[in-house]
Amino acid sequence: MPFDTQRIGELAGLMRNPAELGGYARRNIELWASLFIIGWAIAFMFWQGAGFAVIIGTVFAIWAILSVSLNLVVGFTGLLSVGHIGFFGIGAYTMAILTSDPAYEQLRTEAIPTFGWPFFAVLPICAVLAGLAAILVGVVFNRFRDDIFVLASFGFAIIAFNVFLNLRPVTRGAFGIHEIARPQVGGWYFDGELEFLLLCLVFLAVVMLISWLIVSSSFGRVLTAIREDEQAIEVFGYRATQYKLAVWVISAMMAGIAGGLFASWTTFIDPNSFILLESVLLVSIVILGGLATIWGSLLGAMAFVLLEEGMRFIPFLPTEYIGQARQVVLGILLVLLMLFRPQGLVGRYRL
Amino acid sequence: MSSQRATARGFPALFNIPGTRALALVLTAAVVAYLAWKIGQSPPQALQFAFNGIAVGAVYALLAMGFTLVYSTVWFFDLYYGAAAALGAYGVFYLRTATALGSRADVNNVYVNAVFAAVVGGVAAWVLYTLLQPRLRGRFAPNTIAVAIGLLGGAAGAYTGVVLAFPEILHLTLSPAVGVMVAVAAIVVPFWTVQTFVPTIRLSRFAAIAGLPAVAVGAWCGYLTAGAPGAGLYLSWAVSCLLAGCVGLALYRGLYMYMRERARSPLIMLVASLGILLAVAAFIVIVFEAAPRPLPTAFGSETWKIAGARIKGFNVFGIGVALAGFAILWLLLKQTSFGRAVRAIGDDEEVSKVVGINTTVIIAAVFFIGAMYAALAGILTGHDTAVQPRMGLLLLLKGWIASVVGGIGNLYGAIVGGFVLGVVEQFGIWDLAGEWKDAIAFILLILFLSFWPQGLLPRR
Numbered sequence: 001m002p003f004d005t006q007r008i009g010e011l012a013g014l015m016r017n018p019a020e021l022g023g024y025a026r027r028n029i030e031l032w033a034s035l036f037i038i039g040w041a042i043a044f045m046f047w048q049g050a051g052f053a054v055i056i057g058t059v060f061a062i063w064a065i066l067s068v069s070l071n072l073v074v075g076f077t078g079l080l081s082v083g084h085i086g087f088f089g090i091g092a093y094t095m096a097i098l099t100s101d102p103a104y105e106q107l108r109t110e111a112i113p114t115f116g117w118p119f120f121a122v123l124p125i126c127a128v129l130a131g132l133a134a135i136l137v138g139v140v141f142n143r144f145r146d147d148i149f150v151l152a153s154f155g156f157a158i159i160a161f162n163v164f165l166n167l168r169p170v171t172r173g174a175f176g177i178h179e180i181a182r183p184q185v186g187g188w189y190f191d192g193e194l195e196f197l198l199l200c201l202v203f204l205a206v207v208m209l210i211s212w213l214i215v216s217s218s219f220g221r222v223l224t225a226i227r228e229d230e231q232a233i234e235v236f237g238y239r240a241t242q243y244k245l246a247v248w249v250i251s252a253m254m255a256g257i258a259g260g261l262f263a264s265w266t267t268f269i270d271p272n273s274f275i276l277l278e279s280v281l282l283v284s285i286v287i288l289g290g291l292a293t294i295w296g297s298l299l300g301a302m303a304f305v306l307l308e309e310g311m312r313f314i315p316f317l318p319t320e321y322i323g324q325a326r327q328v329v330l331g332i333l334l335v336l337l338m339l340f341r342p343q344g345l346v347g348r349y350r351l
Numbered sequence: 352m353s354s355q356r357a358t359a360r361g362f363p364a365l366f367n368i369p370g371t372r373a374l375a376l377v378l379t380a381a382v383v384a385y386l387a388w389k390i391g392q393s394p395p396q397a398l399q400f401a402f403n404g405i406a407v408g409a410v411y412a413l414l415a416m417g418f419t420l421v422y423s424t425v426w427f428f429d430l431y432y433g434a435a436a437a438l439g440a441y442g443v444f445y446l447r448t449a450t451a452l453g454s455r456a457d458v459n460n461v462y463v464n465a466v467f468a469a470v471v472g473g474v475a476a477w478v479l480y481t482l483l484q485p486r487l488r489g490r491f492a493p494n495t496i497a498v499a500i501g502l503l504g505g506a507a508g509a510y511t512g513v514v515l516a517f518p519e520i521l522h523l524t525l526s527p528a529v530g531v532m533v534a535v536a537a538i539v540v541p542f543w544t545v546q547t548f549v550p551t552i553r554l555s556r557f558a559a560i561a562g563l564p565a566v567a568v569g570a571w572c573g574y575l576t577a578g579a580p581g582a583g584l585y586l587s588w589a590v591s592c593l594l595a596g597c598v599g600l601a602l603y604r605g606l607y608m609y610m611r612e613r614a615r616s617p618l619i620m621l622v623a624s625l626g627i628l629l630a631v632a633a634f635i636v637i638v639f640e641a642a643p644r645p646l647p648t649a650f651g652s653e654t655w656k657i658a659g660a661r662i663k664g665f666n667v668f669g670i671g672v673a674l675a676g677f678a679i680l681w682l683l684l685k686q687t688s689f690g691r692a693v694r695a696i697g698d699d700e701e702v703s704k705v706v707g708i709n710t711t712v713i714i715a716a717v718f719f720i721g722a723m724y725a726a727l728a729g730i731l732t733g734h735d736t737a738v739q740p741r742m743g744l745l746l747l748l749k750g751w752i753a754s755v756v757g758g759i760g761n762l763y764g765a766i767v768g769g770f771v772l773g774v775v776e777q778f779g780i781w782d783l784a785g786e787w788k789d790a791i792a793f794i795l796l797i798l799f800l801s802f803w804p805q806g807l808l809p810r811r
Contacts, residue, residue, distance in 0.1 A: 080621070080622075146616065147618065148804075151751055151796070152797060155748075155793035155797055156793075158793050159793050162787055162790035165786060166787055166790075277629075277632075277744075280625060280628075283622075321637050324634075324637045325633070325637070327629050327632070330629060331626040331629035331631075331633065332626065332630055334622060334623060334625060334629070335623045338619050338626070342619055351616060351618050351619050351622060
């Protein structure tokens with residue numbers, strides 16, 4: 001976290017001696033990056049009004065859950081996984097299929113199996129199924145390292161996308177699944193955007209809490225040691241593969257929850273939400289925000305979501321190219337970060 | 352540096368849960384037996400799948416050869432390689448669409464021309480400077496050399512800009528370049544041949560004898576090119592391959608070189624090249640829109656029937672290109688001092704620097720050649736199916752898989768792996784829908800990584 005007592009003390013010293021400002025700015029890129037992004041978010045809220053900010057906030061919350069969970073694997077354990085979107089997709093499809101409404105599905109030509117279960121009963125199942133998939137994948141991937149792991153995780157993302165696209169009896173392929181139910185408690189629907197934002201933020205808080213508990217426990221210290229030197233920690237008697245598998249599964253379960261929230265929020269999913277490119281964007285969010293910090297993942301997700309809105313200020317840029325322009329900026333940012341700041345904006349670990 | 356190479360080359364330990372290896376072998380044998388039974392059932396269909404597999408495999412083999420060349424030299428995965436494939440295919444689209452479709456699809460863009468002209472100018476200036484500066488150092492003042500080479504680079508950039516700005520008359524604008532290249536080749540190739548028999552001969556003396564006929568041949572070829580508007584398509588292949596290669600070289604010299612000096616792990620370069628891939632893919636969407644587009648038709652669209660199976664003439668050409676690419680790379684790597692230098696750098700870069708190999712130049716050339724192979728594969732794919740902005744990443748991954756299957760860092764492995772991957776993909780979708788073939792490729796990859804991480808033909 002960028003706000004600690006030492007920094008506050010430094011700030012107080014700065015007030016007495018303003019000439020130090022230049023040096024202080026150079027030493028505290030993290031603080032400035034955080035302040036800039038938060039300030040941008042607040043300015044955006046005032047500029048666009050609360051209604052739109054709520055929608056953007058929900059997008060942010062879902063990306064943030066994903067990036068916090070991916071940071072456990074990439075930042076804390078040092079496994080650069082580009083396949084995280086697969087678990088996200090598994091969660092989303094679980095939510096879509098298990099909450100599907102028989103009355104609606106019977107009207108469709110290619111009916112998928114219908115269950116009609118409530119949201120809050122399905123959300124744990126999303127996590128469990130994503131976790132089971134992660135166990136299968138993790139057992140195979142456990143021996144891979146560095147760039148071979150990257151290649152294999154690319155493979156997982158592509159295989160998952162192919163399954164979503166081609167397993168038509170269950171996922172209805174490219175047509176996607178419509179009319180996914182919003183959450184309901186008793187007679188109260190979460191059909192408003194604000195309620196859903198709050199729900200997402202609650203889950204984000206839970207995911208952050210779990211991540212924080214993990215990284216501040218002895219388990220997290222073993223993960224950090226694996227990242228630094230896997231063989232050394234095995235000499236001390238820790239079974240690195242089991243620790244890696246455990247954190248991989250936990251991270252996948254968080255992604256599954258994010259997927260469930262996403263499916264319920266958009267009420268429509270199709271395989272195009274889970275293409276490899278989204279996964280690559282997710283990895284770049286994690287690296288942009290900062291490796292091995294929870295706060296960094298939040299910042300990265302916020303910057304990513306706001307970047308699209310910031311693009312609207314660029315003159316002569318047609319609105320249909322905003323997503324592409326964001327991708328160009330993100331790509332250039334990645335290159336610059338790798339050159340000058342391999343740990344990301346507020347990171348604790350250099351790649 | 353050494354630990355970095357160890358992780359990259361020292362492939363993951365075998366997947367050593369007891370019994371899984373045997374299980375994998377049994378399953379593989381079962382799949383092979385099932386396929387053999389199916390082939391016995393309908394041989395013509397099997398022949399069709401084999402043709403398709405070899406045709407696709409040719410593209411994968413090209414990709415794998417370039418990929419494995421780059422990877423086994425610098426030991427990091429350069430994802431720009433995928434962008435190079437897309438750039439190559441879109442280069443042809445960019446240069447030829449206006450001619451093929453008339454004014455309906457005029458994509459020519461002055462900013463794009465300027466960017467590529469700048470890249471080519473910079474690369475040309477750097478190449479000339481590194482090659483000529485040591486020889487001219489004693490004779491001219493440093494500033495004179497710099498200005499002269501800067502002007503030459505600027506001229507090269509301006510020439511590229513002109514070529515890109517008038518794609519309809521590619522055969523005219525490129526005819527001088529073709530003439531010069533043919534003339535140089537007509538001097539240099541006979542010189543090498545003669546040199547093997549008469550080692551004492553000097554290039555200057557040889558040029559005095561062979562220079563005049565060579566210039567005549569070059570001029571004649573340039574004249575022929577200028578009179579053949581139909582050559583535009585094939586010239587555009589060459590132009591887009593060279594452009595993709597120049598961008599690859601510029602990326603190495605301008606970016607990766609600095610990163611490799613201080614990078615702790617190969618992942619830094621991987622993530623940076625991921626950023627480049629993202630940026631280039633989005634850039635292509637902005638310039639050309641996201642929809643898949645057909646390339647203007649080349650020759651060979653007619654199909655031949657052999658024993659009940661159909662094969663497109665263009666696919667036969669693609670197989671020929673892959674074999675020719677293999678032959679060129681084999682000559683380059685196994686028969687020249689350049690190849691020895693490349694292998695030395697792949698074995699140990701520090702030591703090769705100590706023994707006097709100019710590693711920067713050699714690696715830059717490797718990046719140039721690798722990106723050209725990727726671009727060629729992208730062009731073949733584009734002509735066979737269509738071009739789309741996202742094609743780069745998938746082609747890159749296929750080349751990566753093929754080189755892992757064949758045995759990474761091995762040239763023979765690359766071509767074998769490419770054809771194996773193509774054939775396995777095609778036979779894999781016999782009982783499944785065609786959309787599963789990417790999944791099959793990656794399942795093959797994960798099987799290989801788990802059980803045979805060295806690949807079919809391991810690098811020695």
